[in-house]
Every structure is written in C-alpha cells, then in structure tokens.
Amino acid sequence: xxxxxxxxxxxxxxYLSHSTSASRxxxxxVATIPYMLMYLTMHGWGLSSPEVRAGLHVEMLWAVQGLxxxxxxxxxxxxxxxxxxxRDPAPRPWAEFAVAMLVGEVYTTFAIxxxxxxxxxxxxxxxxxxVGLLLFQWRVMMVATVLCSGALLVxxxxxxxxxxxxxxxxxxGAFAHGASRxxxxxxxxxxxxxxxxxxxxxxxxxxxxxxALHRRLRRLSTTDDLTGLVNRHHFMGRLTSELARQQRSxxxxxxxxxxxxxxxRINDVHGHATGDEVLVVLAQALSASVRAPTDLVxxxxxxxxxILLPDTALVEAxxxxxxxxxxxxxxxxxxLPTPATVTVSMGVVQSLGxxxxxxxxxxxxxxxxxxxxxxxxxxxxxLRATQAAQATEAAP
Amino acid sequence: MSRWLLxxxxxxRERHPARSTVLFCLATLPWLGMLWVxxxxxxxxxxxxxxxxPARLRLVHTVLGLLILWLSLLGGLAWVRRGRPGGCGPVLGxxxxxxxxxxxITLWLLYGLLDTPLGLMxxxxxxxxxALFALRFVLPGLVxxxxxxxxxxxxxxxxxxxxxxxxxxxxxxxxxxxxxxALWLRVVFNASAWPFAAALLYLFSSLGRHRAELEALxxxxxxxxxxxxxxxxxRLGLESHRHxxxxxxxxxxxxxxxxxxRINDTHGHPAxxxxLAHVGALIRAALRQHVDVAxxxxxxxxxVLLPDTxxxxxxxxxxxxxxxxRMANFSFDGQxxxxxxxxGVAQARxxxxxxxxxxxxxxxxxxxxxxRNQVVSSLV
Numbered sequence: 037x038x039x040x041x042x043x044x045x046x047x048x049x050x051y052l053s054h055s056t057s058a059s060r061x062x063x064x065x066v067a068t069i070p071y072m073l074m075y076l077t078m079h080g081w082g083l084s085s086p087e088v089r090a091g092l093h094v095e096m097l098w099a100v101q102g103l104x105x106x107x108x109x110x111x112x113x114x115x116x117x118x119x120x121x122x123r124d125p126a127p128r129p130w131a132e133f134a135v136a137m138l139v140g141e142v143y144t145t146f147a148i149x150x151x152x153x154x155x156x157x158x159x160x161x162x163x164x165x166x167v168g169l170l171l172f173q174w175r176v177m178m179v180a181t182v183l184c185s186g187a188l189l190v191x192x193x194x195x196x197x198x199x200x201x202x203x204x205x206x207x208x209g210a211f212a213h214g215a216s217r218x219x220x221x222x223x224x225x226x227x228x229x230x231x232x233x234x235x236x237x238x239x240x241x242x243x244x245x246x247x248a249l250h251r252r253l254r255r256l257s258t259t260d261d262l263t264g265l266v267n268r269h270h271f272m273g274r275l276t277s278e279l280a281r282q283q284r285s286x287x288x289x290x291x292x293x294x295x296x297x298x299x300x301r302i303n304d305v306h307g308h309a310t311g312d313e314v315l316v317v318l319a320q321a322l323s324a325s326v327r328a329p330t331d332l333v334x335x336x337x338x339x340x341x342x343i344l345l346p347d348t349a350l351v352e353a354x355x356x357x358x359x360x361x362x363x364x365x366x367x368x369x370x371x372l373p374t375p376a377t378v379t380v381s382m383g384v385v386q387s388l389g390x391x392x393x394x395x396x397x398x399x400x401x402x403x404x405x406x407x408x409x410x411x412x413x414x415x416x417x418x419l420r421a422t423q424a425a426q427a428t429e430a431a432p
Numbered sequence: 433m434s435r436w437l438l439x440x441x442x443x444x445r446e447r448h449p450a451r452s453t454v455l456f457c458l459a460t461l462p463w464l465g466m467l468w469v470x471x472x473x474x475x476x477x478x479x480x481x482x483x484x485x486p487a488r489l490r491l492v493h494t495v496l497g498l499l500i501l502w503l504s505l506l507g508g509l510a511w512v513r514r515g516r517p518g519g520c521g522p523v524l525g526x527x528x529x530x531x532x533x534x535x536x537i538t539l540w541l542l543y544g545l546l547d548t549p550l551g552l553m554x555x556x557x558x559x560x561x562x563a564l565f566a567l568r569f570v571l572p573g574l575v576x577x578x579x580x581x582x583x584x585x586x587x588x589x590x591x592x593x594x595x596x597x598x599x600x601x602x603x604x605x606x607x608x609x610x611x612x613x614a615l616w617l618r619v620v621f622n623a624s625a626w627p628f629a630a631a632l633l634y635l636f637s638s639l640g641r642h643r644a645e646l647e648a649l650x651x652x653x654x655x656x657x658x659x660x661x662x663x664x665x666x667r668l669g670l671e672s673h674r675h676x677x678x679x680x681x682x683x684x685x686x687x688x689x690x691x692x693x694r695i696n697d698t699h700g701h702p703a704x705x706x707x708l709a710h711v712g713a714l715i716r717a718a719l720r721q722h723v724d725v726a727x728x729x730x731x732x733x734x735x736v737l738l739p740d741t742x743x744x745x746x747x748x749x750x751x752x753x754x755x756x757x758r759m760a761n762f763s764f765d766g767q768x769x770x771x772x773x774x775x776g777v778a779q780a781r782x783x784x785x786x787x788x789x790x791x792x793x794x795x796x797x798x799x800x801x802x803x804r805n806q807v808v809s810s811l812v
Contacts, residue, residue, distance in 0.1 A: 041567075091606070151604050153617035155540075155551030158625060162555065165629065169636040177636075181629060192618070201608065208606035224546040225585070235555055236574070242635055243562045249642045250445055256649050261660070269654070308661070308729075336701075338731035393700055400697060 045244045052170075057128040058118045060171040061135045065115045068139050069108065071230060075146075076104050078223060088219045091210030096149060100205070103145060107138050114138075132172040136180035139164055144184045146227075148191045151203035156227030158188075163231040166238040260335040262312055263319035271334030271342055275392050278346050288388040290353035292343040293399035294322070297379045297411040299339035306372065313371040315339065318378055321367045325360040341380075342399075350386040350418055357382055357414045381406040382414035390419050441638060444563050450510040452564040453524045457507030459560045460532050463553060464500050466623060467539065470616055471496065480612050488598050492542060499535050503528055525569045529561050533573030534580070541584050544596035547604040549617060552624035559631045653728040655705060656712025664727030664735055668785045671725070671739050676783025683746030683779045685736040686792040687715075687753065690772045690804040692732035699764040707762060707771055708732065714756050718749060735789070743779040747809040750775040754807060774799040777809035 055063075079101050082088040114134055121128075143164065147157035161184060168177045194200035210220050258270040266274070275291070282289055296318060303311040315335075322333045322341060332344040345353050360380070369376050383402030387395045402415040409415070443451065471493045474480040481489075506528050536557055540550035554577075561570045587593045596602045603613045651663040659667070668684075675682040689711065696704040708728070715726045715734060725737040738746050754773050762769040776795025780788035795808040802808070 151547060153549045153621040154547045154604070155549055156546060158549065158621075159551055159555065162552070162625075162628060162632070166632055169632065174633075174637055174640060178633065181633070185625075185629065195614075202614070203604055203606070206604075206606050210606050211602070221546065228545070228551070232551075236558070239555075239558055239562055240567070242639065243567070246635070246639055246642070249639065249646060253642065253646055253649065256646065257654075261650070261662070267654075393702075397700060404697070 041240060041244050042248070045241055045248065048170075048241065049245065056122060056125050057132060057172075058124060058126075059122040061128065061131045062115055062118050062122055064135050064139070064167070064171060065111045065118075069111060072104055072108055072111075072142065074226070075223075076101065076108070078219075078226075079104070082219055085215060085219075087215035091207055091212070091216030091220065093205050093207060096205040100145065100149065104142065107142050110138055111135070127173070129173055129176050132168075132176045133180060136164075136168050136172060136176060137183065140180050140184040144187050147188060149203065149205035150224065151206070152188050152191055153202075154224070156224045156231070159231035159235060160227055163234040163238065166235060166242075170238070170242075263316055263335050265319050265323070265341070266332060266334040268334065268336045271332065271336065271344065272392065274332055274334075275344055275395075278344060279390075279392060281346070282388065285347070286388075287347040288349050288386050290345040290348045290350060290384060290386045291395050291399050292345065292353065292357060292414075293336075293383040293385075293396070293403045294341045294343065294380050295382075295403055295407070296339040296341075297381055297407075302372070302378075310371050314369060314378060317367070317369055317371075318380075321364055322360065325363045326356060331356070348386075350384070350416055353384050353386060354414075354416060357384060361412070361414075379412035381411045384414050384416045385419055386417070387419040395419065437634075437638075447564075447566065448514070449522060449525055450513045450516065453510035453528055454507055454514055456525075456528055456532075456560065456564050457503045457510070459564075460557065461500065461503055461507070463557070463623065464496065464503070464532070464535070466619065468493070468496050468500060470619075474612075482600060483610065483612060484599055485597070488542075492539070492598060496535065496539075499531060503532065522569070525565050526572070529565060529569050530573040530576070533557060533561065533570070533577055537577040537580060541581065542596070542598035544599070544602050544604075545581075545584070545588075546595065547602055549621035549624055552628055553620065556624050556628040556631065559628065559635070563631070563635070653712075655708050656715075656728045656734075657709075658712050658715065658734070659725060659727035661727060661729045664725060664729065664737070667725045668737055668789065671737060672780065672783045672785030675739065675780060675785070680740045681742040681745075681779060682785070682788075683738045683741045683743055683777060684785070684788045684792045685738070685746055685750045685753075686729075686776045686789070686796040687734040687736070687750070687773050688775075688796055688800065689732040690774055690800075692771075695764075695769070695771070699769070703762075703764045706764075710760060710762070711757065711771075711773075714753060714760070718753055718756065735792075737785075743777065743809055743811060746777045746779065747807060750777050750807045750809070754805070758805075772805035774804045775807045777807060779811050781811070 079097055082092065083094065083097055083101070114131065118128075118131060140161065143157050143160045147154075147161065150157060152158070165177060165181050168180065191200065195202060206220065210216050258266055260267040278289055296314070299311065299314075302314055319333070319335065319341070322343065326333055326343055326345075330346055331348075332346075334342050334344070336342050343356070345356060348356075360382075364379060365377060367377075369378055372378075381403055383399040383404070383406055385395055385399045385402065387398075398417055398419055402417050406413050406415040443455065471489060474484055475486075475489060475493060506524060510524055533554070536550065536554050540548065540554055543550055545551070558570065558574070561573070584593065588595065603609070603617065609617070651659055653660045671682060689707070692704065692707070695707060711734065712728065715736065719726055719736065719738075723739060727735050727737075729735050736746075736749070738749065741749075754775060757771055757773050760771065762771060774796060776792045776797070776799055778788045778791035778795060791810065795810055799806050799808040
C-alpha cells in the first residue's frame with residue numbers, strides 16, 4: 037500500500053512538472069466526457085421509458101439534456117482549440133477556468149435537481165475541486181469553487197424564502213414505481229461510485245506528497261547539498277547533544293577536524309566542477325572509513341570536514357584516522373589525471389567535560405599544526421579538565 | 433491570520449501522538465455532539481419521533497453517546513499526557529480514529545446513503561484524521577468502512593435492507609421535506625461541506641507554499657541568504673545568453689574576505705559565521721533586487737553578477753561594498769575588529785560569462801597579491 041502510494045505520487049509529480057497548462061486542461065476534458073456521455077445516455081433511456089418518466093419532471097430532464105449537450109459541445113470545442121497548443125508552456129488560466137466551470141456547472145445543476153443536501157453530486161463536486169486543485173492554478177479553482185457553491189447557496193435561499201421545491205426534478209412517483217425507483221437509485225449510486233474512490237485517492241495522495249515534501253525539507257536542512265553529509269549546522273547540533281550526553285555517561289568523545297590538502301590547487305588547475313567531484317568522492321571515502329552508524333561525518337564548509345566519534349578515546353580515534361589515511365592512499369579519484377591521490381590533514385581531540393567551543397578551537401589548532409608540519413598527517417591532543425596544557429603527540 | 437496558519441502547520445507537522453489525539457477529539461466532538469443533540473430532541477419530541485424507528489433510534493443514540501463519552505475520556509487522557517515527549521504511544525490514535533470513522537459511516541448507512549449529506553461528514557472526518565495521524569491509523573477504519581458499505585449496498589440491492597433503516601420513511605420521498613428534515617439536512621450539510629472544502633483549499637495552498645519553500649532552500653546558501661554556487665552558475669548561463677542577444681553590458685565581481693581564516697582561528701567559528709552573515713546582508717543591500725545576482729561561492733568567497741552594467745559601474749559597486757565592510761563595527765571577545773575584502777571585477781564580452789568569471793577571479797588574485805583590501809578591474 038505504502039509502496040504503491042509513493043509510486044503513484046511520483047508518477048503524478050513527474051506528470052505535473054512536465055505537463056503544460058493546455059495539456060492538463062485536455063486531460064480533464066478527456067476524463068470528464070465519458071461520465072457526461074454516461075449521464076446523457078442514462079437520461080435518454082429514462083426519457084424513453086414511460087415508467088421512469090412517471091417519477092420525474094420530464095421538462096427538467098429535457099433541460100438537463102440540453103445543458104449536457106451544450107457542455108459537451110463546449111468542452112469538445114475547447115479541446116479542439118487546445119489540441120495544437122498542448123506543447124506551449126504558457127499558463128492558460130482562462131482555459132482552466134472554462135474547464136472547471138463547464139464541469140462544475142453540470143454537477144451543480146445535478147445537485148440542485150436531486151436535492152442539494154444529498155451526498156452524491158456534492159461529493160462529485162468535491163472530487164472535481166480536488167482534482168482541479170491538483171492540476172490547475174489555485175486561484176482559478178478558488179473562484180470556480182466559490183461560484184458553484186454560491187449557486188447552491190442561492191438555491192437554498194430560494195427554498196427558504198420563495199418555497200422552491202427540494203429536489204425539483206423528482207416527484208413522489210420516483211419512489212413509488214419499481215422501474216423509476218431503480219433508475220433513480222442507479223443514478224445516485226453512480227455518483228457515489230465515481231466520487232468516493234476519487235476523493236479517497238486524492239486525500240491519500242495529497243497527504244503522501246505533503247509528507248514527502250516535509251521529509252525532503254528536513255533532509256535539506258540537515259545535509260550538505262553537494263556531498264550528502266550532514267551540514268555544519270546539524271553537525272554542531274549533534275556535537276552539543278553528544279556533549280550533554282557525555283556529562284551523564286562520563287565517556288570521553290573525540291573530534292576530528294579534517295582538511296583536504298592543496299585543494300585550492302585542484303580547483304585552480306582543474307576547475308571548480310572537478311573540485312566538487314573530488315569533494316563528493318572524498319566524502320564517500322570518509323564515510324567508508326568510520327564506524328557507521330555511531331560516528332558522524334559532516335562537511336563544515338569548503339574543503340573542511342569533521343568527524344564526531346562519540347564514546348571514543350584517543351587510541352580508537354587514532355585507529356580511525358589511520359584507517360582513513362590508509363583508505364585514501366589508493367582510493368580512486370577518476371576525475372583527476374592519474375596518478376592522483378588526495379591527502380588530508382587532521383586535527384584530533386579527545387575531550388571530557390569541555391564545551392564545543394574549546395574542543396573546536398583545540399582541534400583547529402591541531403589541524404593547523406598538521407598543515408604546518410607538512411600536511412598528510414594527524415596531530416592528536418587530549419583535553420583534560422585538570423590540566424589546561426595538553427599532552428600532544430604527532431603521528432605520521 | 434497567517435501566523436495562526438503557520439502554527440497550525442507546525443502542529444500538523446509535529447504528529448505528536450497525544451497532541452494529535454487531543455486535536456482529533458476537539459475536531460470530531462462538535463460533529464458527533466451535534467448529531468447526538470438532534471437525536472435527543474427527536475427522542476423527546478413525539479412529533480419528530482414518528483419520523484424514526486424509535487427502538488433503533490434509542491439503540492443508535494446510546495451507542496453514539498458511548499462513543500462521545502469514550503472520545504472525551506481518551507481526549508482528556510491525551511490532554512494530561514500532551515507534554516510528554518513520547519506522549520502515550522500509538523495505541524491512543526487507533527482507539528479514537530477507527531471507532532469514530534466506523535460510527536459516522538454507520539450513521540450514514542442508517543440515515544440513508546443516497547439522500548443525506550453524512551457522506552460529506554465522512555470525507556471531512558477522513559481529512560481531519562489523515563491530517564493528524566499517519567496513514568496506518570486511518571487505514572483500518574477506511575478498509576472496514578468500505579467493506580461495510582459494499583456489503584450494505586449489496587444487501588440493499590437485494591431489498592434485504594431498506595434505504596433508511598433508522599427512519600420510518602427516507603428523508604426525501606419526492607414530496608416536500610418536513611420542517612425537521614429541512615433543518616437537519618441544512619445543518620449537517622453546512623457543518624460538513626464547508627470545513628471539508630476549506631480543508632481541501634488550505635491543504636493544497638500549504639502544499640504549494642512548502643514546494644516554493646523547498647525550491648528556495650535548494651537555491652540559497654543558508655549562512656548568508658544569498659544564492660548558492662549551483663544557482664549562480666545557472667543564472668550566469670541564462671544572463672550570458674541574454675547579454676549575447678541584447679548586446680547590453682554585463683559585469684561580474686568576485687569577492688574574497690581578507691584573512692578570514694584568522695578570524696575563525698582567533699575568535700572561533702561563530703564569529704566567522706557572524707561576519708559571513710553580515711557580508712551577505714551588505715551585498716544584498718547594495719544590489720538591485722531581482723536584477724543582480726549575488727552568491728556565496730563557498731568558504732569566504734562571493735560572486736556578484738550585474739546585468740546591464742559596464743566595468744565602471746561594477747567597479748563602483750565593488751568599491752562601495754569594500755567601503756561598507758570597512759565601516760562595519762564588529763566586536764568579538766570585547767575586541768573591535770575590522771574586516772576588509774579584496775575584489776576582482778571583469779566585464780563580459782560576446783556572451784562568455786564563464787570566461788569573464790575566470791578573469792574576475794584572476795583580478796581577485798591580483799588584488800590579493802597587491803596587498804589585499806582593494807579592487808582590481810579589467811575588461812576581458
């Protein structure tokens with residue numbers, strides 16, 4: 037169920053992003069015409085059967101047939117006008133409005149004639165509004181909806197103050213004769229059979245795309261567009277929450293600040309596009325070298341990355357960094373001329389009881405030292421609460 | 433108005449189980465209560481009672497009353513737990529949604545499937561339920577209700593069940609409506625159709641809003657509010673094409689903040705972020721809206737695209753930006769700080785925007801070499 041919903045939603049979203057306003061109008065016209073033909077036939081059959089006619093106001097039914105005929109002609113005419121323009125991307129609010137009103141006017145009339153407060157025709161109107169809201173401009177549908185429901189309200193006023201009959205097309209006879217009653221029941225059941233599935237599917241799809249949109253928004257606000265790693269903002273948030281957890285667990289955490297060596301040169305020599313590709317591959321190498329899913333790799337900006345290692349002492353952090361350097365030694369960078377390797381400099385800190393600011397500053401200082409010492413290496417430090425001075429050691 | 437819509441948006445987005453349950457009960461109790469009051473009056477007034485089958489009405493009325501009690505109880509329970517992070521688990525959702533859906537569908541079938549507006553209430557209820565809960569909470573009620581309707585329709589087609597088993601005669605029999613049904617139909621219709629239509633319009637408009645938000649987010653750099661590099665390169669391609677056709681001048685500025693790494697190192701990354709955001713605001717303020725395009729190209733590097741602007745004009749803009757940044761008073765850790773920028777300017781020729789970008793970059797490099805805090809301009 038979940039799977040088919042999302043498949044359908046994607047198909048519809050693809051259609052919506054690639055279709056023109058004219059082709060959407062055409063789609064609605066093509067989808068409506070069979071139903072109108074069905075009702076045209078059903079009314080014709082009712083008019084030809086004396087038993088059915090006995091239960092109905094015949095002149096009303098003839099008027100409806102006329103209206104249906106006019107609407108069908110107008111829709112076909114509009115379709116013929118739209119057909120050569122279906123690839124033209126111009127927005128066509130007036131064509132959309134015409135389609136919405138032509139369809140809406142028929143079913144509003146139906147609703148009034150069989151009793152405006154019954155479920156069938158009104159549910160059809162709702163279904164039409166839902167489909168229209170999906171395909172047409174919001175404003176267009178807003179106006180069409182107001183006009184159609186306005187007509188229902190006007191008729192209600194006529195009933196209240198001018199004694200207009202409820203369900204003017206139907207007489208007592210419609211419920212007395214077998215054939216007439218059957219005809220009316222069939223007519224009304226068709227309304228429900230058409231509208232209910234459409235509405236349920238529309239509501240399901242509406243919320244499915246709403247939820248998909250929220251998921252995408254959340255992902256976008258936490259990840260870096262280029263590499264797919266978490267972004268700086270989210271990384272800092274995770275660092276803060278890990279520090280809060282640390283206060284309870286008493287376990288040390290380690291942080292690696294990491295910078296691609298001579299990255300500016302790659303950008304200058306091969307161009308920014310190649311530089312971006314290198315960053316993407318580097319991000320993959322980083323993700324492959326950490327212990328998923330506990331370790332968090334983030335891109336802080338430019339060619340600067342960071343790895344958060346919760347509950348990790350310096351010894352284990354060192355193992356991670358060594359593995360990373362080892363992996364990078366023969367990690368393929370197909371966008372660079374061979375033989376090309378990308379190396380990184382790292383500043384690593386183990387901390388217990390320090391705030392994010394102090395940790396980052398120390399890691400940055402270590403990174404700077406690693407760069408100064410000739411790059412492609414890591415500089416380690418332990419931040420201890422008792423001694424402000426750090427035991428530092430350099431490793432290759 | 434829009435603030436309330438936004439708040440509703442966040443509530444709906446949160447999907448906190450207890451809060452959703454509270455909202456569901458608040459939304460559905462008026463509907464159920466309204467139907468209950470109507471039925472209570474019908475039971476009390478003998479003139480109206482004759483329109484119903486009294487024994488069945490009493491039974492249905494009792495069940496509806498029990499459901500209202502049930503929802504009030506669970507709603508109250510959820511209210512007490514609304515502040516807890518986990519709320520009360522998913523059970524509460526199932527316990528309120530499924531019975532309510534089934535109850536209203538059953539009422540629809542009992543009052544008359546074809547001539548009452550209760551179907552609209554079912555749809556409105558469906559939207560409320562789906563807005564507040566995930567699909568799996570709504571599905572049981574939906575599937576059971578659909579099954580019930582299909583069975584019912586089959587039995588009705590065989591004439592085993594009347595059109596309105598709860599009533600003495602269907603609501604609408606072709607002759608005029610009794611005053612009671614005229615009132616009942618109107619109230620139930622208006623109480624269901626308008627909220628349903630409003631919910632539909634609101635949901636589609638909020639979908640559109642979120643889509644626009646998403647598109648904006650994809651295009652912008654979050655720290656500065658300027659465009660990101662991808663969007664800048666897109667716009668550069670477009671504007672180059674236009675510039676080639678129109679023959680109007682087009683210029684580019686590349687900007688780099690001087691010694692930015694030092695700010696990050698001495699005052700920490702948050703200070704660097706403040707400077708970046710400020711530069712973003714300065715650039716935005718200095719440009720023509722909807723015409724010029726400014727982007728953060730990465731790190732502390734910015735780019736500005738100025739359509740219909742010649743080299744002298746672009747040079748002026750770059751110098752103005754440099755002066756504005758020099759005048760800005762930053763203060764970190766109690767120390768005042770002056771930030772400067774270097775800029776390279778170039779004017780495009782013959783639709784070659786990317787070539788102009790390279791020249792601007794080279795000019796920026798020259799500005800850096802010549803001691804920073806200056807602007808270097810040249811034609812392509």
